[in-house]
Amino acid sequence: MTRVIVIGAGISGLRVADLLTAAHIDVLLLESRQRTGGRLHTVSGPTGPVDLGATWFWPHEGRVLSLIDELGLPIHNQHLAGDAVYQDAQRTRRLDGNPIDVPAGRFSLGAQDLAHRLAQRLAPGCLATDRPVLAVSARTDGLRVETGAGALEAEHVVLALPPALAVSRIRFDPALPATLVDLARRTPTWMGSMAKVVAVFDSAFWRDHGLSGAAISHVGPMRELHDMSGPAGRPAALFGFAPLPTADSVAPEPDAIVRQLSALFGPSTPEPVELYIADWRSEPDTSPPDTGVAGDYRTYGHPAWRTAALDGRLHWSATETSSTSPGHIEGALERAETVAARIIDDLNRRNAA
Template sequence: MSHQDSHDVVVIGAGASGLAAATALHAAGRDLVALEARDRIGGRLLSAPTSNPERALDLGATWFWDGEERVRALTMLSGIATFDQHLAGDSLLQETTGTRRLTGNLMDTPSRRFTAGSQAIATALAAMLPTESLRLNEPVTAIHMNGQGGLDVLTPTGTVHAEHVVLAVPPALALERIDFGGALPADLVRLARSTPVWMGAVAKVVAHYPRAFWREEGLAGAVFSRTGPLQEIHDMSGPDGEPAALFGFAHARTVRPGFEQAVTAQLARLFGPAAATPAVLHVQDWSAERWTAPSTVRHLADHSLFGHPLYQRPALDGRLHWASTETATDHAGHIEGALAAGARAAQSVLAASSSASDVTSGVTA
């Protein structure tokens, strides 16, 4: 059934950035709806359950670092359990000529992890919103200026009228999937089409084992590889090694038939025969995710476009506000950047709507 409704604000995308914008706008008393294309929240925060309901394995974002105050504050506020990334042990350097053991962990820097997986960040933010403010399975297909000074946001099931829209989708993806009716300025279109999607061309592989056997050999689980298919590998076990897991990144272009066998063979060469048979091997190819990666994702490489000044200004007569980690001026690419961009977009909506009400009430007249 087709629906038509009106809200002060439509937030497009329920990843960390969209949810951060939505919670800030809701806290400021704005009537909003967040439209999410997928059947789940979190976007690039995606955690696979394990047999322990309180622990999960991250298939998207894994770590946060010192100085990422928004993430830290949210974990404190929402009681999200965190722990230190395991660092102890030696690292490995894998070259075509063989593997060298290097004393100490030369790969990993101190960081923190989310015990229940990073998707807990999205769950915590969504819990601050009224349930009816969040609609799943609602991909936005078009945004049009409606002639009465607002925006019409179209999905396959209906139209939502809004005074303001927060676009919390990677810019290049937004330009590929959403029809703006030619209303965006040419420099903004060029910029958005050229802005990389952080980690969008990467496959993340998580090998879940019965125990962290590499630690028993004094290994940190940290590898830099010049042979692949995994180019870097890290220990991704939970607190006290439970659940036990290693993860690695590969270029998405290497994910072809035979990829899983190539990965387990690489892990066995590095960590011995026990590594050849993980209990579960997750392969998450983000470049194949329709709601993360545009078709151009492998060709977008100019990360200097992250946080570009054009993203800091609203478009479409001051009604379209950019979010997503790619638009952040600090910590772009990280969860921290996604939260910061969402907060900035919410501020931008509040500033625009309060100046509009000042005009209506004659304050600035």
Template structure:
């Protein structure tokens, strides 16, 4: 089997991996991005309706506390807009009673990106040679060699589809996913493996929806689009509209655990019924409806990610290590960031750290 040789392999084509590729491209370094999915972006997923890209993954960034994101948006020539939060909110009690409450604006102010978060990925990809991104390339094995690493692509139970030889690997995917799906040779230490498996993958247990309408009827009623529910299936709802006219949207998070989200049609019906109960009958009749359950994404979640996270983890490099095997494997990905882990800001800082050590 022929083996392709490259200076650096980036495993994972989410924001951290694509940004690392952009940074290596600026340095004129040879690299290849190996992405298991048939698309890049990872947890950034933005289906479009009438030219507007929704956000079924990360939706917000906070310029006041996320300087790397704010700077990247400006550098790439992109534009953000403030999350719509004007007006009153709604609260649904466990008995189904819905009441109007005071609005609860986020602090610091949250922003959305024009074109959806996928605009970050597509614009960064413009700086990367097309041949350097290989989709449908799931990494199944990483072996240490005398002069670097050998990486196999495919299924562990079958012969590798292809192999790569590199001086180093930037592991730009969640540590838990890497530990659960990639065979390392020699074995990683017990402590490091346990640390990786214990690092919960952000959003991996969550499900999100986006519903689009021709008019913002909730705004016309003095509502912000923000709602919280004790009953479910939705637990948290926000205005997910375009910044310039139609389409207008509601978006948010399913509040029931992943193990209870297996009957999709019944769940869709329950979501639309709940939207109608909270915002009125027009909310139950969207012109378009998108739904994404990240717990069912094999290249995001593992069985360990089924229980819901109740708090935001305090992320850090696994077992305090930013690199192993004499810096031939470098950890990236937002869950390995020392600050802002789980956020887009963390993905950028982890990528910068890995590239600086490459």
């Protein structure tokens, strides 16, 4: 029997495993994808790292900042200088200054760097990727976790994946209380009904025209755009959010993106040298099939997420369960710290008894 099994190697699950490892507690982290990081996802483009998931952290986020410091991660500031652009059905106009962006930090090697570095310091053998969890059932002295590759047992299990995904994808025996299942179903997966579009260029041409790269559009397909260039403007990139609100929404086509970029940044806008359209709604490891349909953001940080289910052994730690920074990396870390502390406490009490 492993003492703790953590389901999901996104930043929350990785941090739980990291803290338990530091406390010398035997932990196994099971991840359905072939990579760690979850919604922190950085790809290596020809000109540098490109974030298809999370982009920023903010100056008040103490947990993110102290991990960056501890791990020695390279960071840079979000580019803010220049004018923003506003687009509605009538026209596109340049604003005076940039009222859209706020001061934020960026991970210079991409946000997934944070996940990679935590994964690297786990004990050998305690992380298994390509291992989707199918079921969790109660035993007299613990919980049994079924994966496609066999069953395992643990004293505590942590659900480090979005609650709506957990109840749609994992069978629980005994069944979780109906009110809890209903709460989980109504809890939208943060950014789970969004496409993130990243356009990489030879140079940050918009900066040469005094533009910040920030834009708001009521036309779409991208509704909000920002500069996403690396340090010193390399790689030179813009990113935009294209909402996919309903189950039959489809991610925008490259042609529509290129047309909108020209409308926003001028007819001399060059063709992107790389174009990424990350459709998070279609990611089965992030969004359940009906994601966001009955979404209610008031469920974020609900007190029910702070109560361990199945006799105090099944814990919730994904960002959606945070009451302080739900949706953000900071919230995922906050829950990881709380859940790890609770498990350490419980195991210490049992050891002492």
